Amino acid sequence: MKLSVRALWLxxxxxxxxxxxxxxxxxxxGYSPGVAIGYGxxxxxxxAVDEAHPLPVAPxxxxxxxxSGNTAMAAQTVYGGDYLFGQSCTAYGTIALQVLAADxxxxxxxxxxxxxxxxxxxxxxxxxAIVRVDLSGTSGCAANLSRVP
Numbered sequence: 001m002k003l004s005v006r007a008l009w010l011x012x013x014x015x016x017x018x019x020x021x022x023x024x025x026x027x028x029x030g031y032s033p034g035v036a037i038g039y040g041x042x043x044x045x046x047x048a049v050d051e052a053h054p055l056p057v058a059p060x061x062x063x064x065x066x067x068s069g070n071t072a073m074a075a076q077t078v079y080g081g082d083y084l085f086g087q088s089c090t091a092y093g094t095i096a097l098q099v100l101a102a103d104x105x106x107x108x109x110x111x112x113x114x115x116x117x118x119x120x121x122x123x124x125x126x127x128x129a130i131v132r133v134d135l136s137g138t139s140g141c142a143a144n145l146s147r148v149p
Contacts, residue, residue, distance in 0.1 A: 062147035066133040067095070070141045073132070075100065075107075080127035082148040084120035085111055092116065093137020097123065097145070100130035107132060120146075 038048045039055060049055050064076045067087070085097050092115050098107035111121050123145075125131070133143050 061149070062145075064131065064145040065143075066097070066131065066145060067135060067141050067143040070135065070139050072135050075130050075132040077128055077130050078125060078145065079147060080125050080129055083123050083125055084146045084148060085123055085143070086120035086146070087113055087133075087141065087143040088116070089138045089142075090140030091138060093135070095138055095141055095143060096134045096136075097121075097143075098132050098134055099125065107134075109134070122148075 037055070038046050040046045047053050062079045062081075062083075064078055066073055066076070070089075087095050089095065092113070095113045096109045097111040098109050100106075101108045110123060113121075131145060135141055
């Protein structure tokens with residue numbers, strides 16, 4: 001009798017150690033499993049983030065108006081990355097795109113325009129770059145800096 005009880009306990013213990021079959025767990029309200037990162041509206045519109053459904057990410061939009069009506073705006077901070085510098089003036093002298101130097105006090109010119117050019121100029125800027133334009137002998141100038149997503 002002792003052997004059969006011991007065998008019974010052993011078989012019960014072995015059954016408890018058997019690998020469990022995977023099963024889907026749903027929480028009330030249609031939320032995905034327990035603590036999951038997701039996006040969308042709760043209920044049917046909510047999607048859990050996994051390899052098949054990565055988190056949707058939009059590129060940062062960044063447009064800096066640097067000059068308008070032949071008046072240079074105050075220096076502006078931009079996100080950084082690749083940008084297009086575009087300008088248009090009714091009469092050209094010099095329009096210069098400048099970035100704050102490493103010393104934190106002076107600005108360095110990185111692009112200079114002295115005549116109309118329909119194509120914007122590509123520039124690469126570091127994170128949180130501080131930019132401005134310097135207008136000299138111009139009239140009717142407008143300039144902007146647009147981030148390339």
